[in-house]
Amino acid sequence: xxxxxxxxxxxxxxxVPAVTMASVGGTGMLGGRHDFASSQSKFLYKQVYGGxxxxxxxxxxxxxxxxxxxxxxxxLWNRGAPTQGYTWQDAPKTTGGTTLSIAQTxxxxxxxxxxxxxxxxxxxxxxxxxxxxxxxxxxxxxxxxYKVGDRAAEGVGDTAPKVTKKVGAGGNMAGTHPxxxxxPFGQATSNYNxxxxxxxxxxxxxxxxxxxSAAGTAGVKLYNDTGTAIVxxxxxxxxxxxxSSCHDVHNxxxxxxxxxxxxxxxxxxxxxxxxxxxxxKAD
Amino acid sequence: xxxxxxxxxIIGVALAALGVAGSALAADPGPGGGMRGTKxxxxxxxxxxTVSLLPxxxxxxxxxxxxxxxxxxLxxxxxxxxxxTWGDTTTTVGGTVLPSSANLGPSTKCLSCHDGTxxxxxxxxxxxxxxxxxxxxTWGxxxxxxGGGVYGIGTKVGGINSLAGNHPVAVPYPLNGAGGxxxxxxxxxxxxxxxxxxxxxxxxxxxxxDGSGHISAGGVxxxxxxxxxxxxxxxNKATVDDxxxxxxxxxxxQADGYICLQCHIK
Numbered sequence: 001x002x003x004x005x006x007x008x009x010x011x012x013x014x015x016v017p018a019v020t021m022a023s024v025g026g027t028g029m030l031g032g033r034h035d036f037a038s039s040q041s042k043f044l045y046k047q048v049y050g051g052x053x054x055x056x057x058x059x060x061x062x063x064x065x066x067x068x069x070x071x072x073x074x075x076l077w078n079r080g081a082p083t084q085g086y087t088w089q090d091a092p093k094t095t096g097g098t099t100l101s102i103a104q105t106x107x108x109x110x111x112x113x114x115x116x117x118x119x120x121x122x123x124x125x126x127x128x129x130x131x132x133x134x135x136x137x138x139x140x141x142x143x144x145x146y147k148v149g150d151r152a153a154e155g156v157g158d159t160a161p162k163v164t165k166k167v168g169a170g171g172n173m174a175g176t177h178p179x180x181x182x183x184p185f186g187q188a189t190s191n192y193n194x195x196x197x198x199x200x201x202x203x204x205x206x207x208x209x210x211x212x213s214a215a216g217t218a219g220v221k222l223y224n225d226t227g228t229a230i231v232x233x234x235x236x237x238x239x240x241x242x243x244s245s246c247h248d249v250h251n252x253x254x255x256x257x258x259x260x261x262x263x264x265x266x267x268x269x270x271x272x273x274x275x276x277x278x279x280x281k282a283d
Numbered sequence: 284x285x286x287x288x289x290x291x292x293i294i295g296v297a298l299a300a301l302g303v304a305g306s307a308l309a310a311d312p313g314p315g316g317g318m319r320g321t322k323x324x325x326x327x328x329x330x331x332x333t334v335s336l337l338p339x340x341x342x343x344x345x346x347x348x349x350x351x352x353x354x355x356x357l358x359x360x361x362x363x364x365x366x367x368t369w370g371d372t373t374t375t376v377g378g379t380v381l382p383s384s385a386n387l388g389p390s391t392k393c394l395s396c397h398d399g400t401x402x403x404x405x406x407x408x409x410x411x412x413x414x415x416x417x418x419x420x421t422w423g424x425x426x427x428x429x430g431g432g433v434y435g436i437g438t439k440v441g442g443i444n445s446l447a448g449n450h451p452v453a454v455p456y457p458l459n460g461a462g463g464x465x466x467x468x469x470x471x472x473x474x475x476x477x478x479x480x481x482x483x484x485x486x487x488x489x490x491x492x493d494g495s496g497h498i499s500a501g502g503v504x505x506x507x508x509x510x511x512x513x514x515x516x517x518x519n520k521a522t523v524d525d526x527x528x529x530x531x532x533x534x535x536x537q538a539d540g541y542i543c544l545q546c547h548i549k
Binding site for chain 2 (some may be wrong): 094
């Protein structure tokens with residue numbers, strides 16, 4: 001193959017912006033993007049409970065979980081349900097015909113992610129802390145007033161708009177990978193979240209049994225829909241994906257930045273590239 | 284100068300400057316072997332590597348899981364704004380009007396690189412940094428404009444914004460020998476319906492237009508059409524010949540897989 005120089009215009013490297021890493025994959029929550037408590041937290045400037053810039057006033061887990069009086073036994077959730085449902089407003093379906101929709105009442109884990117990541121409530125708007133419920137102390141019982149999408153806390157020197165961390169604002173998921181949808185586990189159709197695999201989905205374009213994510217191992221986490229609950233693990237004909245299929249919010253099973261269960265770069269499944277853990281496109 | 288030679292020279296100079304070791308280049312897997320190593324592989328080990336030499340994902344040049352330009356195909360590449368003309372004609376011989384845009388269809392996304400108006404590396408979003416819908420964002424990615432030559436689809440004849448000399452795309456297909464409307468274009472009244480295969484077999488890929496401009500996979504009565512991706516699979520999965528073709532580039536019958544005859548009865 002000949003390929004002459006005048007058909008290629010390769011620009012010089014102008015400026016490579018400084019790389020800012022707010023978290024390192026697999027190192028746990030401390031110092032990461034979900035650390036709202038420790039002295040390493042980047043969000044203490046918005047701390048309300050105990051005062052701004054004071055560390056360890058709230059437990060690391062309390063922003064999402066509580067051992068008692070939880071909003072749901074599943075995940076012992078300490079936060080409110082979404083204030084809205086979610087649709088992909090520029091596309092009701094994927095090109096393969098799979099419907100895209102997450103109802104406000106959806107019980108899968110993605111609803112819990114989105115309730116915060118849509119930017120509608122502050123990360124510190126918890127249900128219960130230190131023996132007091134939100135109802136008892138009123139709506140000002142906000143531990144930390146940071147909302148997803150606020151810019152200043154999301155990385156030292158990182159001044160670019162951080163809309164990537166804000167997902168589902170106003171209930172609009174346009175531009176985001178489907179979640180709460182079936183996965184063609186075993187290269188067969190599934191029903192999940194009340195949605196069937198689209199008729200035009202090319203089943204052989206998906207890895208039949210993706211590698212399970214584990215500490216130090218690139219992979220993904222699949223879920224199944226029992227009809228009343230979403231639980232971990234793939235099951236024939238009722239397997240699906242959630243935000244947490246690709247992200248480990250506790251940053252334990254992640255192997256790359258952004259709490260990713262696979263690497264954000266690469267060109268094969270074997271080298272751990274996240275997308276190719278499910279999408280059989282490389283080989 | 285061969286491509287590999289050119290590439291290795293570029294990389295060699297850059298690597299020498301940085302004092303780092305290079306990665307082995309992935310071999311082209313051939314038709315049907317997937318993307319890795321093909322001309323659509325822009326990773327560290329790919330066909331043309333990034334200007335910055337920073338690693339990217341195989342999917343990232345075109346797709347992103349968040350902040351995509353469109354949910355359909357989770358598109359990550361700046362879209363062309365060109366409107367096209369077709370050189371010496373405005374309709375096919377059968378009277379089908381040749382469109383000035385593929386609008387929301389996949390061909391627009393192909394042309395965003397292949398018409399030469401947008402650089403390959405003009406991605407909207409990569410590695411947590413957001414360039415936005417109209418980004419000319421090159422960090423970690425590639426800046427190579429495809430203009431002219433066999434890959435410069437929109438520019439080969441007649442210059443920028445000309446699709447002169449190209450097979451129609453984003454036009455209706457007479458599925459089951461019937462007319463239809465697709466991409467706001469009606470099938471021409473003089474089209475010889477019996478000269479088209481009623482329902483072309485996979486891996487040829489027909490599309491349908493729901494009337495609002497949303498293009499989905501699969502033929503549907505009276506609203507089917509064709510796109511670049513009807514004949515080409517840019518991921519090199521459903522391909523059986525070079526140029527990402529879904530049929531053979533040579534042959535003399537539909538049965539032997541010759542691509543033209545998968546649709547045209549001649």
